[in-house]
Amino acid sequence: MIAPVVLGENRPTPRPYRGGAAIERFRRLADSGQEWLPEDFVASTVTTFGSAEQGLTVIDGITLRDRIAADPAEYLGEAHLAAFGADTKLLSKLLHTGDRIFVHAHPDGAYAQRELHLANGKTEAWIILDVDGGQGSAWVGFRDDVDEATLATWFQTQDAATMLGAMNEITLRPGDVLFVPAGIPHSIGAGMLILELQEPADLSIILEYAPYERLTKADSLLGLxxxxxxxxxxxxxxxxxxxxxxxxxxxxxxxxxxxAAAFFRAEGVVVTAGHDVELAAQFAVLVVTEGAGELAWDGGVLAVRAGDTVLIPFGAGTVRVSGDLTAVRGMPPAAG
Structure with a gap:
């Protein structure tokens, strides 16, 4: 039996925007003093775009990708394999925006397969864990239709102010959730700690690259x-x-x-003393957001607390959660 495991940090570098301090606070890590570690890839079987290894989760010296390839049924379950093969269909991230993230969009699955010869696009959902000052801003989608020539001009002239001005600005607070379909242009304001669920890919068309010191035009186009x-x-x-x-x-x-159901699922888990919660067998990532408790399955018990990210393989079977905690369980789409 493959047991649930608390995952260590997995923060690929370089990334093209600043951040990461809120991830360290959430995960109870020492202050790294580094500004360029804004993302933590959780239970990741994918690399950052263009890299052979950056982004892969490693457990006891072996990548999760290799572990799943060696025993896919134990990690994912037969129904998942029949529906999706050995692709987990899920990447979870912790993300902290030290900067406002540039205006960008992610290709959908059909585009990724056609133009990049990759299996997945990048539809995503943001679960807001914390925000400096209690609320933050994001910009999502254009308010009016934008013709092809206009978008090309904005990109060529790097007219970020006009792009942002043409987008829907929304306010986000802790506990808010926003689903962002692939293709939708968006920007995330500074000072937010986000749990992001997404299709397993690292693909961005970056419309606004000029102000960001680690970005060039060539970086923005995925080689296209x-x-x-x-x-x-x-x-x-x-x-x-x-x-x-x-x-x-x-x-x-x-x-x-x-x-979101066609791409991934999520559920809130709330456990209080004497009121345990049972989680049915399922490949999943459990992110504990408050409190502490235990996970118990036929093969053992695992203590968890706020800031932990836990990989739960299908083969662990039913997992009982006890204690006094809240968590989010991210899952791939339902098989069938």
């Missing part, structure tokens, strides 16, 4: 020509009503908008 790269961006207007449909709040049980 400009016209092809910009076709990954959704130029159609995104209405306030659409964004309302993508917004939610963390709550016990399933809480993501229905549109």
């Amino acid at each position: 020509d400009e016209a092809t790269a910009l076709r990954a961006v959704t130029r159609a207007a995104v209405s306030a009503a659409q964004i309302d449909g993508w917004l939610g709040r963390v709550s016990p049980g399933s809480f993501l908008p229905a549109a």
Whole structure:
């Protein structure tokens, strides 16, 4: 039996924006003094774009990718294998925005397969864990249709102010959830700690690169020509009503908008003394956000506390959670 395991930090570098201090506080890590570690790839079987190893989770010297390849049924379950093969269909991240993240968009699955010969696009959802000052801003989708020539001009002139001004600005607070379909241009304000669930890929078309010292135009296009790269961006207007449909709040049980179900699932787990919660057998990542407790399964017991990220393989079977804690369980889409 493969047991649940508390994962160590996995913070690839370099990344093109500053951040990371809030990840260290959340995970109870010593202050690294480094500004360029804004992401923690959790239970990752994928690398950062263009890298052979950066981003892969390693457990006792062996990558999770290799572990799953050696025993996919034990990690993922037969139903998942029948539906998706040995692809976990999930990447979880902790992300801290020391800077406002540049305006960018992620290719969808069809585009990734056609233009990049990769299996997955990058639809994602943000679960807001903390925000400096209690609330922050994000910019999501264009308010009005943008024609191809206009988007190309904004990119060529690096007119970030006009791009941001054309987008829907929204306010986000701790506990908020936002689903962001692939293709939708977006930017995330500084000072936010986010648990991000996404398809397992590291793919961004970066529309705003000029102010960021670690970015160049070449970095922004995934190795594609400009016209092809910009076709990954959704130029159609995104209405306030659409964004309302993508917004939610963390709550016990399933809480993501229905549109997310084809890509990943999440549920809030709330446990109090004497009121244990059973988690059915499922490949999952459990992120403990408050409190402390234990996970128990037929093969053992694991103590957990706030800041822990736990990989739970399918083969652990039913897992009982006890103690006094809150957590988020991220999962791939349901098989079938």
